[in-house]
Every structure is written in structure tokens, then in C-alpha cells.
Amino acid sequence: MKVLVAYDGSKPSKKALDKAVEISTKLGAELMLLTVTEPVCPIGITEADCAKMDEILKKETEDVLNNIKLDLEKKALKVKTLVKKGNAADEILKLAEKERIDMIVLGSHGRHGAKKFFLGSVSSRVSAHAPCSVIIVK
Numbered sequence: 001m002k003v004l005v006a007y008d009g010s011k012p013s014k015k016a017l018d019k020a021v022e023i024s025t026k027l028g029a030e031l032m033l034l035t036v037t038e039p040v041c042p043i044g045i046t047e048a049d050c051a052k053m054d055e056i057l058k059k060e061t062e063d064v065l066n067n068i069k070l071d072l073e074k075k076a077l078k079v080k081t082l083v084k085k086g087n088a089a090d091e092i093l094k095l096a097e098k099e100r101i102d103m104i105v106l107g108s109h110g111r112h113g114a115k116k117f118f119l120g121s122v123s124s125r126v127s128a129h130a131p132c133s134v135i136i137v138k
């Protein structure tokens, strides 16, 4: 069994990670940890410099995920980490299809607004289109 947790570093996604760890431990599932970096290239910055910024961002994100992985491996969990570039909901959905994920766990909100009444756009799109069950952690 495979559980995918979408992690954007926000407080709700940290709660989602905790829940995913709890579920994976109980079910003996493999945990996949995914962060999607959304490319930004401000006006006036060359494409080459933007590519460098993307590379740095990717590396930093990989380090964050690796630290989480090391921590979880101490609890005997099987963990894989992935950093993808693009649109968050699209990449989460693509990975779920490709890896035949059994369950996706994400936060109700993310970095943009824990106080909003409706679900965030990523949790809303993923829950609508996922090929598997989705747990939205509040």
C-alpha cells in the first residue's frame, strides 16, 4: 500500500504529514512525500538566472524533505521523497496515477490562507479529480 502526502511546508500540511505517518505506520504502508515547486521568473531577470534560482529552490526543498525522511526512517517507516516543478494539483494527480497511490493526504489549506472558509485550490482540485481516496486534514 502506498500513501502520498503533499507537503508545502505550511502548518496544515505539517498536520497532514503527521496524519499520513500515523496511517502508514498502522497499515504498514510506504509513504511518499511530494513537494511541488512553482516556477517564478520575475520580469527583468534573465532566463539563465531564473534557471539558477529554480535549481537552488529544488536543492533546498530536497534538503527539507530529506531531513523529514531521515527522521521518519528512525521510526522504521519506508519513505520516498520527490520534488516536482509545475502546478501543484496537476503534479500531485499525475504522481498518484503513475505510482498507483492508494491514498492521498493533504491539508485543507496551505501557505496562502488557513482562515479561508472554502478549501484551498489544491485540496479542492485534488479531492475532485484523484484516482484514489483523499484525506483532507483540518
Ligand SMILES: Nc1ncnc2c1ncn2[C@@H]1O[C@H](COP(=O)(O)OP(=O)(O)OP(=O)(O)O)[C@@H](O)[C@H]1O
Pocket (backbone or CB within 6 Å): 006, 007, 008, 010, 012, 013, 016, 034, 035, 036, 037, 038, 088, 105, 106, 107, 108, 109, 110, 111, 112, 113, 114, 119, 120, 121, 122, 123, 124
Ligand atoms: N506546492 C505544493 N506542493 C505539495 N503540496 C501542496 C502544495 N500546495 C498545496 N499543497 C497541499 O495542499 C494543501 C492545501 O493547500 P492549498 O494550496 O489548496 O491551500 P491555500 O494555499 O490555502 O490556498 P490557495 O493556494 O488555493 O490560494 C496543503 O496543506 C498541502 O497538503
Ligand SMILES: [Mg+2]
Pocket (backbone or CB within 6 Å): 110, 111, 112, 120, 122
Ligand atoms: Mg496554496
